[in-house]
Amino acid sequence: MAEMAFLDPEGVDGVRMTWGVWPRTKVEASKCVIPIAATISPIRSHPDIPTLPYVPLRCKTCAGIVNPYCRVDFTAKIWICPFCFQRNHFPPHYSMISETNVPAELYPQYTTVEYAFAGPESNAALLPQPPVFLLVLDTCVIEEELGFAKSALKQAIGLLPENALVGFISFGTQVQVHELGFSDLTKVYVFRGTKEITKDQVLDQLGLSAAVHRPAPGYPKGAQQGLINSALINRFLLPAYECEFSVNTLLDELQTDQWPCQPGNRALRCTGVALNVAAGLLGACLPGTGARIIALVGGPCTEGPGTIVSKDLSEPARSHKDLDKDAAPHFHKAVKFYDNLSKQLVSQGHVLDLFASALDQVGVAEMKVAIERTGGLVVLAESFGHPVFKDSFRRVFEDGEQSLGLCFNGIHEINCSKEIKIQGIIGPCSSLEKKGPSCADTVIGQGNTTAWKMCGLDKRTCLTVFFDISPSDRSNPQGALNPQLYLQFLTNYQNTEGQMRLRVTTITRRWVDSAVNSEELVEGFDQETAAVVMARLTSLKMEMEEEFDATRWLDRSLIRLCSRFGDYRKDDPASFTLNPNFSLFPQFMFNLRRSQFVQVFNNSPDETAYFRMLLNRENILNTVVMIQPSLISYSFNSPPTPALLDVASIAADHILLLDAYFSVVIFHGMTIAQWRNAGYQNLSEHQVFAHVLQAPHDDAEMIIRDRFPVPRLARFLLAKLNPSATYNFANEVAAGSDVIFTDDVSLQVFFEHLQRLAVQS
Numbered sequence: 152m153a154e155m156a157f158l159d160p161e162g163v164d165g166v167r168m169t170w171g172v173w174p175r176t177k178v179e180a181s182k183c184v185i186p187i188a189a190t191i192s193p194i195r196s197h198p199d200i201p202t203l204p205y206v207p208l209r210c211k212t213c214a215g216i217v218n219p220y221c222r223v224d225f226t227a228k229i230w231i232c233p234f235c236f237q238r239n240h241f242p243p244h245y246s247m248i249s250e251t252n253v254p255a256e257l258y259p260q261y262t263t264v265e266y267a268f269a270g271p272e273s274n275a276a277l278l279p280q281p282p283v284f285l286l287v288l289d290t291c292v293i294e295e296e297l298g299f300a301k302s303a304l305k306q307a308i309g310l311l312p313e314n315a316l317v318g319f320i321s322f323g324t325q326v327q328v329h330e331l332g333f334s335d336l337t338k339v340y341v342f343r344g345t346k347e348i349t350k351d352q353v354l355d356q357l358g359l360s361a362a363v364h365r366p367a368p369g370y371p372k373g374a375q376q377g378l379i380n381s382a383l384i385n386r387f388l389l390p391a392y393e394c395e396f397s398v399n400t401l402l403d404e405l406q407t408d409q410w411p412c413q414p415g416n417r418a419l420r421c422t423g424v425a426l427n428v429a430a431g432l433l434g435a436c437l438p439g440t441g442a443r444i445i446a447l448v449g450g451p452c453t454e455g456p457g458t459i460v461s462k463d464l465s466e467p468a469r470s471h472k473d474l475d476k477d478a479a480p481h482f483h484k485a486v487k488f489y490d491n492l493s494k495q496l497v498s499q500g501h502v503l504d505l506f507a508s509a510l511d512q513v514g515v516a517e518m519k520v521a522i523e524r525t526g527g528l529v530v531l532a533e534s535f536g537h538p539v540f541k542d543s544f545r546r547v548f549e550d551g552e553q554s555l556g557l558c559f560n561g562i563h564e565i566n567c568s569k570e571i572k573i574q575g576i577i578g579p580c581s582s583l584e585k586k587g588p589s590c591a592d593t594v595i596g597q598g599n600t601t602a603w604k605m606c607g608l609d610k611r612t613c614l615t616v617f618f619d620i621s622p623s624d625r626s627n628p629q630g631a632l633n634p635q636l637y638l639q640f641l642t643n644y645q646n647t648e649g650q651m652r653l654r655v656t657t658i659t660r661r662w663v664d665s666a667v668n669s670e671e672l673v674e675g676f677d678q679e680t681a682a683v684v685m686a687r688l689t690s691l692k693m694e695m696e697e698e699f700d701a702t703r704w705l706d707r708s709l710i711r712l713c714s715r716f717g718d719y720r721k722d723d724p725a726s727f728t729l730n731p732n733f734s735l736f737p738q739f740m741f742n743l744r745r746s747q748f749v750q751v752f753n754n755s756p757d758e759t760a761y762f763r764m765l766l767n768r769e770n771i772l773n774t775v776v777m778i779q780p781s782l783i784s785y786s787f788n789s790p791p792t793p794a795l796l797d798v799a800s801i802a803a804d805h806i807l808l809l810d811a812y813f814s815v816v817i818f819h820g821m822t823i824a825q826w827r828n829a830g831y832q833n834l835s836e837h838q839v840f841a842h843v844l845q846a847p848h849d850d851a852e853m854i855i856r857d858r859f860p861v862p863r864l865a866r867f868l869l870a871k872l873n874p875s876a877t878y879n880f881a882n883e884v885a886a887g888s889d890v891i892f893t894d895d896v897s898l899q900v901f902f903e904h905l906q907r908l909a910v911q912s
Contacts (some may be wrong), residue, residue, distance in 0.1 A: 161771070170187055182665070215639055216759055218639065281314040290407050451468060527607055553607045571637065595617040689704070803821040851864065
């Protein structure tokens with residue numbers, strides 16, 4: 152059982168916290184240095200979560216849902232809400248409850264339950280809604296690239312559920328909306344790519360103006376829409392089984408963009424208008440229904456709204472230096488365009504997924520706001536023929552164990568004890584501006600609300616919630632007496648089968664007086680979660696705050712933390728020790744400072760935006776690997792063992808497997824490489840060598856199979872290792888090890904500086 156807990160630190164609830172116990176006052180919380188935050192995976196699958204086929208009971212004051220922490224008076228049939236202390240009567244159908252006959256939601260082990268119901272709580276519960284996929288394909292690419300993209304789309308349509316609705320838009324210099332409902336004759340609606348098009352203009356041109364009706368009272372939005380407009384919808388969106396043949400035929404006939412491209416110019420590509428038209432089409436046909444716009448883009452937008460670079464090849468795409476100097480002429484305009492598009496998509500409940508495959512930048516940095524706020528997926532590859540694109544794209548549509556578990560139309564809400572305020576969330580969601588007494592004055596990420604829209608979410612989606620301790624806790628005697636605090640996370644969403652579900656997770660933690668007893672605080676510290684929270688907060692600050700020095704801020708935070716929680720004698724660095732609960736944290740910060748989230752040198756703005764979007768949405772275990780890669784060593788005389796992320800781990804007779812999340816590297820020591828090149832693994836007397844050579848490849852395959860986006864098998868190793876042996880200290884290198892040509896300090900030197908600064912009086 153202990154082993155299981157080790158393997159699954161998130162437990163049934165999918166919640167991890169920076170601090171396991173909470174300080175009672177705002178002042179004590181600020182002394183903790185690491186923010187009080189929780190990460191939650193709202194719809195993570197777990198075998199121990201029960202599904203209850205009825206409507207939950209809500210508190211009449213705060214709308215909190217009945218849970219195992221409620222106080223229950225079985226005689227009077229009353230439950231007391233732990234958040235607002237309101238007394239609520241059980242309804243008549245709970246009349247049979249007693250201490251020996253308790254409903255499932257009050258079982259102490261069911262802190263997370265899922266409600267499946269067809270009733271007033273649910274908007275579209277009457278009819279399961281089929282998923283909708285609107286495919287948007289860039290044709291401004293070379294013949295070979297278009298061929299790769301077309302074969303990926305054909306494979307995807309074959310993998311879709313039969314009832315899934317499919318639509319198709321292609322774009323280059325102009326946008327073509329393909330009418331699929333009239334298979335006898337190919338019918339295409341063309342939009343100019345040079346100017347922004349309003350939603351109403353899209354509807355007029357497509358003949359969908361009549362499709363916009365007000366839902367009749369009593370009908371769920373999606374159901375009535377389907378009754379009235381199915382004929383109009385079926386012109387552009389058809390079930391996969393009906394349109395598979397016509398879409399495949401259409402793809403076979405589709406050619407690269409025929410608009411002439413002058414020498415010295417980039418292709419004219421109107422990505423912004425294409426996504427605008429796609430959003431308008433879905434908004435007319437299926438507002439409030441789970442739908443995804445899946446865009447395959449092969450180059451930068453050079454025309455119309457969302458332009459990131461001019462068509463003239465002499466103008467380079469914007470770099471980080473250009474953004475810092477405010478010398479990127481198109482950037483702010485494009486971001487504003489995508490910000491408006493994200494608001495439209497969020498109001499419709501639709502998702503934007505981006506598959507960018509190009510050697511040039513395509514504008515991920517500008518589109519980030521629309522992808523992240525709608526909970527979209529993003530994949531960055533060099534080509535539509537690259538395994539990173541092909542395997543990741545297939546995973547979106549696959550079913551079974553490899554399925555991503557894509558869900559739609561989520562609304563995430565948080566209830567909490569009165570002494571707690573919510574500052575905001577970092578992650579793939581958008582604030583619903585639902586203000587209340589639980590909203591804090593300071594905002595982090597998507598704030599000023601207790602409810603967030605999650606248009607797209609999956610089994611691995613993870614949100615980071617930041618909390619504040621209310622200064623008014625002294626004036627609340629009831630709260631002051633209560634040794635426990637309570638948090639409840641509610642997620643309403645449309646599952647993969649199209650049914651509405653409500654996941655409810657209720658957790659409790661203890662208040663401690665950290666001024667008197669800091670030992671309990673130390674025991675409750677989760678250094679992995681703290682590292683992830685600091686990484687997400689740093690990347691947010693780098694984007695939001697001008698002149699923010701990330702490295703300096705991280706260093707100062709780490710020094711303050713070690714100064715507060717380390718054991719030492721004043722001004723004696725040799726006496727410094729850290730509790731085991733903190734011992735890995737300096738190492739995480741050392742690697743975070745060197746990571747692609749903080750060091751943007753050598754990365755394009757698109758790559759940085761891509762890395763940060765994945766940093767903000769993945770679960771803790773995966774995110775820790777992004778910050779601090781894992782290294783496994785394979786040799787003849789021992790089983791595979793974890794190795795130090797250090798240049799000293801390189802040995803002539805060892806193979807190393809580095810998992811850096813975005814890439815996986817297999818590195819052969821010098822002797823191993825010579826034997827491999829000589830072909831010893833193919834000789835029958837060297838079967839052991841063949842086995843040692845194959846083992847890291849098998850493990851790499853397992854890593855690649857389980858991950859989205861699929862990581863690339865890369866060749867570089869040294870850039871990720873701790874430079875304990877550099878050209879400055881080459882004389883200290885062990886035999887068979889390697890030297891790194893860098894001026895970076897090593898972890899050892901970093902830790903020595905940290906000790907010296909932490910113990911200063």
